[in-house]
Amino acid sequence: MAMTRQATPQPEIETTRLVLRRPRLRDAPRIASLLNDYEVTKNLARVPYPYTMQMAFDWLVRQKREWSPGSITFAIYEKREGLIGFCGTHREDRIPEIGYWLGRPYWGKGYMSEAVRAVIEWYFASSNLDTLVSGVFHFNAASLAIQKKFGFTQTRIGKRICLAQKAEIDHIETELSREAFYKALETL
Template identity: 75%
Template sequence: MIDQPQIVTPRLTLRRPKLRDAPRIAALLNNFEVTKNLARVPYPYTLNMAVDWLVRQKRDWQPDSITFAICDAGGLMGFCGMHREGPDAEIGYWLGEPYWGKGYMTEAATAVIDWYFSITGARRMVSGVFYFNAASLAIQEKLGFTRTGLGKRICLAQNTDIDHIETELTRDAFYKALETL
C-alpha cells in the first residue's frame, strides 16, 4: 500500500476522505443544483448515503482509483478524484454550491491532474460533463481537455439518461495549458 497522499495548493488541502466528513458531505449533496450535474449521486441525499459511500472508500488505493476531499480553512467543500473508465482513468469532481465561481475547482482539478500525471506513466485521461454544465466544461477546456463526442449517461438525481459531452486530456495538452493559467 502506498502512503495516503495529500496535496496542498495555495488555498486548498486535498486529502483522503474520513468518516467524520459524512455530515458535511450529506449537507452539500442534498442540493439538487449540485446533484443534477453528477451521474452517480441520487437526490435527495442523506447522511446514511454519505456514511455508506465513505465506508466503501478503500484504504488501499491506486492513482487511477482515488478520491480527494477538497478542503479550505473552513472545512470540506467537495471532492475530486480518479476512477477507472475502460482503458483510461476518468477524473470526476464536485463542489458544494457555496463554493462555486471562486476558482476552487480549477485549483483542485489542476492539482489532482498534475499529481496523477507526475506519478503515473499515463499519457491521457478522460472526463465529460452533462450538456448543460457550462461551468464544468469551461474548467476542463481551460485545463486542456478537448471534446471527443457526445454520449449518454445516467443521472441518478434526475432519474434519466442525459446527453453527456465526452472529453479527453493528454499529458502534453495539460502541461501546455498550465503555461497560460
C-alpha cells in the first residue's frame, strides 16, 4: 500500500513554536538526558528505565535503518530550547500507530498538542490511509486528553507490556479516522 504521495518522504514541518524533523545520531545525548526519567518512561510501552546514551544511539541507528513510510519519527525541536521530545508513527500491523513523548520540563505548555496536530495533518495529507491508531496506559489522562481533542475514540481496553514498569498494564486503545480528525479541527 502506497503511503507517500510526495517526492520527499519526510518533510521538515514548522509550526508556531516548533520544528519537526528527522532525528540525527548526534541527538543521542539529549535524548538520553530527557528519557532517563521514570516519570516519562512509565508512560511508554517500549522504552526501558534506566535509559542510557547507548540505548539512544542504538535506537537512532535502528530508526535510520528501518525507516519506512509507515514508521516515521519526528524529533520535536522547540525553536529556542532545542530538542524537547519525539512524535512518530510506527507500523507493526496494518494501521500505523502514533506515539509521542516530551521531556518533563516541557509538559503542560501545549507543545505536544501542537506537534501531534502537525504530524497527523502531514500523515493524512501525505498518505492514502484513512485511519491511525494510538492508545494510552489507563492512568495517562493528559495523553488521552490530547487524543480526544483531535478526534480519537476509544476502541477497547487491552493489556500492554511497559518495559520501564516491567509489567503488563491496562491500555486504552484508540483510533482516529481522517473524517473525525478534520471534524475535530473545526471545533478547535
